[in-house]
Amino acid sequence: MSIKNVLVAYNGLPGSGAALHGAVTMQKFFNAHLTGLFAHGGSQLSSQIKPWMPKRVKEAIMEVENQSNEEIENSFREICADVPADKLHWIDSDGPVQQTVASYARLFDITVIGMHETSDKPGQSHIEIYPDRVTFDSGRPVMIFPAGYRGSVFNNKAVVAWDGGRAAARALADAMQILETEVSVEIVSVGRSPLAGSLPGLNVEMVLDRHDVNVSIKQLDRTRKTIADTLVDYCDTSGAGLLIMGAYEHSPLREGLIGGVTHDIALHAKIPVLMSH
Structure with missing residues (x-):
């Protein structure tokens, strides 16, 4: 059975950028569906929202967070510009990162993830992914890309x-x-x-x-x-x-x-x- 359903965990960090470039190459090679997953549960920004806060303050906090999420999706779609629209999919999940990625990975032929890295921006620990743990928890194959890698895994x-x-x-x-x-x-x-x-x-x-x-x-x-x-x-x-x-x-x-x-x-x-x- 050919690879027809590829998942890439994308969070905008350099490692996930390398993973996305690799996943796009895989999509083209197998003419597969490519799904981007951004899991970002438990952000420090949204955790600052308190019940006693005025509605406008809560909305302002969420607007900042949603803007960041939209930037990550836009970056994903820019890198995937050559992927046919009917083959490209995007999932935005506020579930726990490791659990969410592993759960989705069980439904895909292969999952592509960047090597674990820490963001240089404060308050970004909630989007970090540990790909080896996803491998263990999902029971499915995971391909890990180091940051900056641009070579092909095919014909090599x-x-x-x-x-x-x-x-x-x-x-x-x-x-x-x-x-x-x-x-x-x-x-x-x-x-x-x-x-x-x-x-x-x-x-x-x-x-x-x-x-x-x-x-x-x-x-x-x-x-x-x-x-x-x-x-x-x-x-x-x-x-x-x-x-x-x-x-x-x-x-x-x-x-x-x-x-x-x-x-x-x-x-x-x-x-x-x-x-x-």
Whole structure:
């Protein structure tokens, strides 16, 4: 089944701008529907409204907030100027950001999000998105874009981080339509062969070969670097345009407290990352 329904979480920050440019490219490639979602629940401005305030004061506060929301929608539509009108959609939600994005993501083929970032404007924490948590909560594939990235995830080189686990297998399946477009795909593992522990008669290299993917296998040396740093550095030096990996094979709480591959890559990757849980 082709990708026909793409969601992009857009909040006007640089990371979401990169995500939107990537989502527009995806829309054109698959002739898909593209929906922009601006989730902004619990803003500090609207929380200043008190029951005792005069009506005109309440209206003035809401006018300022609505103006900001309209500017974000206008920015979205400007970047999407080449998307056909019948394929372009916009949702403005005042629900809790993480919960809202994850809930909508469950209804889309893929969700595109900018890397987590903090606005340089005060009072904007209510629009911040943690894409790795959206991956965990939604159960759907999420593609994360670093701020400023403008390359294409198609017709390029992709790296698949493979450990044979459930999350990695899910990510591989979710990414297959994109992998089939790539010039080359490299399956990598850190500290062991990606084919270690393969089942008799079948392995991940053979699976991709059956999809007519130009696939190769690479074992990355285990050093004093973290696995996340090893993967990020390898993608950077090898010229990869997309990293595909499973998310949160360990619990998000554990990774958030002591660090982990998902958490660290979601914050430090230099290229788009497709994650699935």
